[in-house]
Amino acid sequence: MKKLLALGLAAAMTVTGAALLASCTDDGDDTVKVGFIALHDSNSTYDKNFIDAIEAACDAKGVELVMKTGIPEDNTCYDAAADLVDQGCDVIFADSFGHEQFILQAAQEFPDVQFCHATGTLAHTAGVANHHNAFAHIYQGRYLAGVAAGMKLVEMYENDELTEKNFDEDGNIMIGYVGAYPYAEVISGFTSFFLGAQSVVEEEIEGVSISMEVQYTSSWFDETAERNSAENLISRGAALISQHADSMGAPSACESAGVPNVSYNGSTESSCPNTFIVSSYVNWEPYFEYMIDCVMNGEEIEADWTGTLETGSVALTELGAAAAEGTAEKIEEVKAQLEAGTLNVFDCSKFTVDGKHLTTYMADVDTDDNYTPDHEAIENGVFYESKHRSAPYFDIIIDGITELNRS
Amino acid sequence: MISFLTSAIEFGVIFLLGCVGEILTEKSGHLNLGIPGIMCMGAAGGCLGVKLCYLASPTPNAFLVVLMGILFAMLFAGALGGIYGVLTVSLRSNQNVTGLACTIFGVGFTSFFLNNAVLTEGVSANLSQAGLNFFNAPLPGANSLGWFGTIFLNHGVLVYLAIVIAVIAAVTLRYTKAGLNLRAIGESPATADAVGINVTRYKYTAIILGAAVAGLGGLTYVMDYMNGIVGSTVDQTIQGIGWLCIALVIFTMWRPALAILGSILFGALYILASYIKGISFVQMSLLNMIPFAVTILVLIVTSIIGNRETQPPASLGLSYFREDR
Amino acid sequence: MKNIKEPFIHITRREHMPLWQGLLIRVAAVVVALVLSAILISAAAPKSQGFFGFFGSLFSGAFGTERRIWLLFQNTFLLLGVAVALVVAFKMKFWNLGGNGQILMGCLASAICMYYLGGKLPDPVVWLLMLVSSLVAGGLWAVIPAIFKAFFNTNESLFTLMMNYIAMYLVSFFISLWYPNGTGAMPPLTDGALPAIGEGAMSRAILPVIVFAIVTLVIYAYLRFSKHGYEIALIGDSKNTARYAGINVKKVIIRTLILSGALCGLVGFVLTGSVNRMVSTSMDGNMGFTGIMVAWMGKLDPLIMAGVSLFINFLERGMAQVITDFGFTSEALSDIVVGLIYFFFIGCEFFILYRVHFAGSKNKRTPSPEIAEGEAPKETPLPEEEGAKEARS
Known part of the structure; x- marks a missing residue:
């Protein structure tokens, strides 16, 4: 009896609920509706970057925004996308790498809705017209952040702040980098950072260069692992630390040890006033405005949209108090060269692999299970990053960089 | 190596506090699976305490900041412990279920509270300043005594407090009348009741005090270990630490004194992966399993040996009904 | 005195x-x-949105569209499956807190079959292997603590709890092994995935709903009417009484926990084979713990638990909408x-x-x-x- 009652209650609730709400799907008007899928929520610096940008863009364009946060990289993403379609969205954006497969699936099922995805790699080969990837030439931002780091290293060198353990056996200044995973986006990021710092140090100090140790944490967000990795790098002699990981673990270890830190995706000035130098980040607002414009005007969105310094997609935060004198001017100088095209970040004459300069490299641009290299990336002595697709594909470990751990 | 040992101690005391808190609770016969949530509440409360100091004055006194952090951490954690106490002692509800509910609530509440009530404009700067300068202020001599100074003297006040608490707990449980009474209740509440011990009062005291101590663990994580920087998944991290604390209680066979060494060992194992050169991700997964595998071994071995000294309190997990005596 | x-x-x-x-x-x-x-x-x-808006959002989040209703039922029956698996052990007063780990082992076993055998053996063979290996993996994960409990009275709450973490790191071990250059998340495996029945949201939801509705009824009958069920209830009542009644307590504990773990493994099989087609360290969705709450709130009765599971999922999906609105x-x-x-x-x-x-x-x-x-x-x-x-x- 008791059980029948319980079942009956459950059934009654279901029916009432369904009846009450079958009416509740709205929309039928003509304003563009934008759907947004975030991996975490605005408490994560990675997602906050996207969330702030999309809210600003939707505000500016006067369109409606529906946000779904806390969507993990599994089938829930597909369900979330489909739910957004049900709610009448015209374009849906997802912010995390692992969302792509599910977004692609949804795109195939709902050909009238546009699906855009950050950091993804499949759009240019999948052949699904309404699935698009987007990223930015963030390596340029990293390079500039590296320039700031280099300036700081030079200042520390000249003020005799470096100790013996900060130099490796070849007399190069050591720096450290905390990365999440050993794949192209991260490798491209730390290599460009390294090259930026190296260019300044080699220019300003006679006969001294830098070397970098990289430690991976195998997680995008693991506070303790990031903090310990930074500590490990510092105890091994790093004079400066940068990272590509979403928590405050590494900046916190730097602040505690008094070691300068270059951050990513947001300024850490308020919590780390003594060691924050600068942070590079991707400003997504230009892309979002472009995306909304295309939908409003019925135009095609590019399969691989890659923002640049000109579009304002690649940006640096304000310099921290710890930055060296003259950093701002130097950054402007280098930035102008990058924009003019007179300076290339991955200039093959500026780095070597196994002692030799690269003249050719087949990058794995088209995603397949075997990671087969398929596109020649080097033209005229320059490795063109993010040219064949928006997501980075520079995954070479160059001389001067040592990985402390690998998969 | 030195940096590894220093970090192991600094991290280990977080486990120590959670473990000692849970030992106190379990000695009274209550298995509190809400410790993960309670430790989170401690972190939330502690941050609020520090924030209040800065609201009162832009350059607060270091001693006051630390004190307020500790008091509020114990308050918040003790409150959730109190809820667990009311439900399991007075209302005789199932301890596992109540503990799990406490964890679910505590973790969620902490995340929500920190992000909405504590971390308003400018507070994160205050918190990290407090964490770096006040909670992490080392003992004198830390920098001048070489490796000894770095490993043993270079810790914040909470680390030393944790060890003091563990020692006090060990001494109290073993040598004082109150400790004896508590242990008696844990073994057989009916017998203790018959002898005139106020079972209810002891249980509540043990549960709430245990929760307060565990809450300090959460405070230590945020303010000492993470230098006052509140990350956005702090609740998940502390929750994971909380479950390990429950494991550590078994590992140390319900002895606070053993917990001091055991917690540093656990702390070392937990952070080991970041300090080994050349380790692959695959190996890291295996490394991370070790604290749990070791705990299982201890569980098995102590139950096979069956030595009375190493067993859980006999009435652990059971509610006490005087009427059934 | x-x-x-x-x-x-x-x-x-x-x-x-x-x-x-x-x-x-x-x-x-x-x-x-x-x-x-x-x-x-x-x-x-x-x-x-106001007091009544709260309830409006709750209902809208849970029932607002046909897709949402299917998802609600999918999650309800998955959670019910876990709760039923745990109830089998709880009736014996054996606190199986290892639901999460047992589910994950089921997911992992299925994923291993899909990864190594998918596309190489005919699909139905792969499905059968997935099913069997998931049941075995889940059962194994539960029976190890059970054996020690039966013979040495080892505390089962803590043992099963620790097994959760071992399972989690095993999963991350395999993901790192298979995708060393990846980001810790694996892409969906297409070979060997269970067939989708019907269209849209229903296609993934229908399998969990059918499978676990059947499982619930079967376990209900098993506990209520079979000799095994009687033995379980008796042991839960008092081990001594059961022994005097001639029941081999050790054997029943072990047998029952194999069933409990295997059912959790079944949930894993459905999660990996049909719903998600991949495995991740959080695929259990904490159902091992929520399942405990469902089992307890449902008074260890599978039919009442169905209602409780529906309510809890209604709350969770509804609250997501409340948060947005x-x-x-x-x-x-x-x-x-x-x-x-x-x-x-x-x-x-x-x-x-x-x-x-x-x-x-x-x-x-x-x-x-x-x-x-x-x-x-x-x-x-x-x-x-x-x-x-x-x-x-």
């Missing part, structure tokens, strides 16, 4: 409470918790509301099971039913069982 003062308040077990009264108290407790949540949330929200940014709000409901429910149990007497009142102390030494009294004296017990003693 010290003089024991007569306490001001003393508590006695109720003999029995009419069914409708118990249900009413529980429903009232939940309603109070919900109303309290609604008040707090509509007062504190950045974009408050009310302008919150923190996902944690859902846990707070669910936690509150748990507290109220747990609290109200007391008033159902016990009657409070104040000192000096004229209520005669009702004699409590006999309970074996050292055992905790049974949670719910259902009228039938209570009467049967009286007859037996």
